Amino acid sequence: MKMSYREALREALREAMSADSRVFLMGEDVGRYGGSYAVSKGLLDEFGPDRIRDTPLSELGFVGAGIGAALGGMRPIVEVMTVNFSLLALDQIVNTAALYRHMSAGQFSVPVVIRMASGAGRQIAAQHSHSFENWYASIPGLTVLAPATVDDARGMLGLALADPDPVLIFEHAQLYNLEEELSADKVSEIRSARVRRAGSTVSLITYGGSLPKTMAAAEMLAEEGIDAEVIDLRVLRPLDEATILASVRKCRRAVVIDECWRSGSLAGEIMARIAEQAFYDLDAPLARVCSEEVPMPYARHLEEAALPQPAKIVAAAKAMLGK
């Protein structure tokens, strides 16, 4: 069955809410408005305002309340409209949710799921185009997911809810309209990366909204006789090092594609781990394609120039092969 990424997320919400009365959704405009990206459209009528709970513009307050409700025995799904506004709730996520279990020596846990849209590409300029997956992925105590396929959009939420600790889900805004065939087998784990395209010459490692661009780049490389492998990380914390290293050892070259800014990017962390563990397996220096280190401009041509693009990925891979 063909399904959009948005519908897959909605189906996942519906299933979770139906299966467990402790699950509820809260966030800005999730109810009456239908969700700023229309993910929760129709759910208010189905589940009522108690469980599809509209909040005021109080990110710190309602994210914190989600964390508290999780401590208190509920299974909240908190929707933060976009990662840009999650900065207002950073304190509660970082200073509370991530620390609780360890600080209390295992007495308390925070089974909250926090979803948010992220990324650029829609000409909505500097304050609405951030990618901060790397920040969250640097924090011990959090699990960070980046569904990039309809299957993952459909399957990850339920698995995140089953996790006894806080899980963050990043939905790249460019993916909501993605349409794909939904597989018969549901995804069953949120611990591993996946090989989305098998290859042997260069490993292209990516996640989230950069996956479609990386797949396009792999096609372009194939036309030039270069057989690229594409790894979709899926889980940004904890990183599935085994899958990454196996791919790198096979291809002996790797390019990491990450929409975050280059300095301090997740790409940088992945490259460091490859360098630490597979240095002698490499035939070429590692490379990365990240966003240019500027606030995201509005004008289309500037935004396109600032973001990772298939052509840049192709160029990086070819340079590595001396082409």
Add this chain to the structure above:
Amino acid sequence: MNTSLATGPLPFARDFALQLLEDMLRIRRMEEKCAELYGAQKIRGFLHLYIGEEAVAVGSLHALRPVDNIVATYREHGHALVRGLSMQSIMAEMYGKREGSSRGRGGSMHLFDARTRFFGGNAIVAGGLPIAVGLALAARMRGEASVTACYFGEGAIAEGAFHESMNLAALWRLPVLFCCENNLYAMGTALSRSESQTDLCAKAASYKVRTESVDGQDVAAVYETTCRAEQYVREGNGPCFIEYRTYRYRAHSMFDPDLYRDKREIEQWKQRGPLHGFTARLKQLEMLSEEEFLALDAKVGAEVERAVAFAEAGDWEPIEDLALDLCAREANK
């Protein structure tokens, strides 16, 4: 809801009244054109129209002086225009052209102009409030007699930044005008669904901030109230919070299907439209004839056409300049 239009004599001269009318008309016609250009994909991304709320920006900004600071939101096209950005530079910015007020980098949500002390369109709800407090603090410390006017929607009141800013400004008796444009909805969320206390002035008053509440559809009342508040603030008495009761006629942004409010409510508010109300009043006072109105509208229409032609003829900023103006020092990697 009060559906009657303001009537009666005006507290200012005809010339000034016509200036207010013209500015409201300029915002209206510019934004109607923007909506059309959005449909034609000339303007992209987010576009938040101010249509229906024009009297607030026009009446309040005319009460301020060139030395004053302005901090606005993403719904700031009207404020920018009235403050003195040219319609051409605004339109070019919306096109993403180099001739725009921010060289096409900001788009509709991020208009800036140092010359008129317009500190921008801030697209983070309540993000401008602490900045306004700081601008006022700087003015005070430098011995300047300026006032900082900060615009925000009623939705911003739920943010911690609102409460922290109220307290700081009152505690330090800073010259801030907190201009709350209460259009009753924050995206799809009605005020009554987001606030336990819907009397917004009561909130500000709890910080010992002086408050005013005014019919935001009546440009004359907006002007008078803002003048009163501005004087109080400029004299060093501390901040003032003004609630402008208004309504947006269009959807929140061009992405909004606008399904959360009753169409009849929108129609009712349209009957109290700021433009049509003020035009009727001026006619009643025999300050304006239909011919004069049509001539004014034609003049404004020509300005809009010039702005569009200017934007169309503009260039794109070269990609090589992407990192220009990131920091004063060149390399920042």
